[in-house]
Amino acid sequence: MNLKNLSIKRKLMLITMLTSGLAVVLSSAGFLSYDLISFRHSLSQDLMTQAEIIGYNSAAAMAFKDESAATVTLSALQAKEDIVSAVLYTRDGKVFAQYIHANTRRPRLPAPPPERGYRFEGSYLEVFRDVSLNGELVGTLFLQSDMRQWNSRARRYASIFLSFVLISGFIALLVSSKLQKLISGPILHLEDTMRMVSATKSYEVRATKFYGDEIGRLIDGFNTMLSEIQQRDTAFHHANDELKTRTLQLEGEIVHRKEMQKELLTAKHAAEDANRAKSAFLANMSHELRTPLNAIIGYSEMLEEETHELGKVENIKDLQKIQGAGKHLLSLINDVLDLSKIEAGRMGLHLETFDISQMIDEMVTTLHPAISKNSNTIQVHLAEDLGAMRADITKVRQILFNLLSNASKFTDHGTISVDVDRSTEEDQDWIRFRVADTGIGITAKQKGNLFQEFTQADVSIARKYGGTGLGLAISYRYVRLMNGRISVESEPGQGSVFTVHLPAKVTTEVTEAAQTEKINDLPAATIETKSNMDTILVIDDDSVVRDLMSRFLTRLGFHVVAAASGEEGLRLAKQVNPLVVTLDVIMPDCDGWAVLNKLKADPELSEIPVIMVTVVDNETMGFELGASNYLIKPVDRDRLAVLIEKHRAARSSTLTNAKASPASRHNVSPKKGSGGSKGTITANGKVTVPLT
């Protein structure tokens, strides 16, 4: 068993026993060995005395060489049990007389050694002594003792020693087993207490303090520790209970929240459903609204032109009012639709590279009537290095259109200026459009929600100036869509300055430019020579549209072939090989997408540009299927004219090395006034715009 792991009780007893035993053994061994040594010394002294007597008694015998007398003298040693042998040597070392004890088995008779005195030889004590007579040396006496007294004394001592050690050890055991409790008792009690505490986990238990010694202090410390633990335990339990309560509360809350979440989810689904229904409704409505508007605007335009030709000037104003109201309604519908598309994130970018100054020119020309309506003048400053930019031209145009029409709307007898320049910021080329006016301006308060939808600076403004209030909101969103920014500086009564920054090269994730490039990059080799340069195929199931388109295009000098269905359109396309095809989407049986697909799949027809003219607002789909342009009904006829003219120019330039006469370009230039424009369209289509 490992000594170190003994219990304290045993250790204490062991220590006591060992210590006392060692003390007893050492002291008695010291005492006994001292006694034995001194006894041995006294023995030797005794033997010396003995030798002296014997020597004295035998000196005369030796002097008179009387061996028998000497032998008799030596024989007297018989009484001494321990003397085993005695020898008398003459002066010259010869044995003179000797005595050997009867019990001695093998006496050892040494030659007389040179020195006198006693010595311990083995287990014998030997004495050599001079024998002299009246101071004269006569011989030497040798006495040999077996020290039996010493031996018996040593034996006796050994037994005494042993019994002494045993008895004292026993007594020490008794005493220590009683006394060790002084120390081990409290420790064992402490241990018991600790075991009880750890077993039952009850911290109310306290160890009893017996004495004021170190163990007592240890017990005090232990008790203090226990109280501390008890306190903490209580606190812990308390906290735990609280935690449990709170957890329960939380769980209840979670359940409640989950229920609420479910309800919310249901509500959300409902809302989404409602939203979808709303979108569908809007889409339907827009279709339903545009179709009649198409007719109203188209026919009022036709009527105006015809009335003009007939010279019934008094009716023209009325017709123009009908036309203006129709267009306003159309722009309202378009704005609402655009906004809802942007909100739904379905507004994509249709990127193309275009010349900025050309675009500005067109804009100004188009907007001139609106600008000059309030007796405003326009100043255009274009930087020389403007060049081209790559962006969604439709949206850029709409942004500028909104800004300019706002400026002209809120300015009276003032100046509207347009500044465009190019700058470089953060390794990127930026185009800055700056539209300034000297109008009523905007207050700081109004600036805050200027770009929010359906908000105009003032409710009264709507009444006075009209408008949907969506223009800036849409502009703002378009600018953001193209990674640009728009800002405004204004003082009430001092006019406003709107600044739009757009990247010179707008990028999007989806590249849709490839198809649009076709307009400018049509390869010459694929152009068919037999192409009928004046024929335009109109495919639309709506007879009103067919009628309007025919009349409008015919007026522009084109030969129009109309088809009421997709099948018919495809057949006619092969027959007439038109310059351009205008294609509606929603048609019975074979819809516009199918027709477009088939057109592009047919190698003979795939080169013919297709302009989608539809109420379906899905430009992306159109461009993906290979359409060249996408126009939403009711058709902006000016824009349509421009597009067709572009296609024709592209074709004729590649075909006939620019044989087309410049005049023909002017013939079809669709510079037409709109909504009370002061410009007039001449019979051959020429436009005169009073630029101030």
Next chain:
Amino acid sequence: MRKVGLLIAITCLLFSMAVGGHAEGLDSSDSSEYLIKAGFIYNFAKLVEWPSTAFAQQDSPIVIGILGDDPFGGTLDRIVADKKINGRGLVVKRLRWGKDVKDIRECNILFVSSSEKEHIDNVVDAMKWLPVLTIGDAPGFAKRGGIVNFTLEDNKVRFEVNVEAAKRADLTISSRLLTLARIVQQVPADGKALQ
């Protein structure tokens, strides 16, 4: 003390030279017998106490007289030469009966040679009251009133002591000597009790 030690050593040497080798061969040689006897005489001197009156002074020598023919040769002289017993030296004198009367009376030890057999009674009678240790070398000397007498037993030199004679002579003989001696009673030569 050193001198004494040296002296003893020389004495031992001389003694051993004189005694050595011959001590036990007494049987044939007279000289070895008398060598032993000479040693005995010296030893007697050690074990006998004289009354203080026997010496004139504290350090007066012990005088050994040889009465009659000297059987020792120079042996006795050699043995006692330079010896001291109780502070006294030893002197050997050769004496003749009837001639050196005064010297005889002043001896401390008187060896009566065997040559003086006829004078034994006279000598004994003359020395009777004197503190002189008389030593005889003839049978019956002690019985006839001498104090010590040499005998031969088993070829060994032994001696007889007449204790009464010693007492008469006021000599104290050590018991150690007496234990070795054969004690004899005085027997008058003429058969009469000595008075």
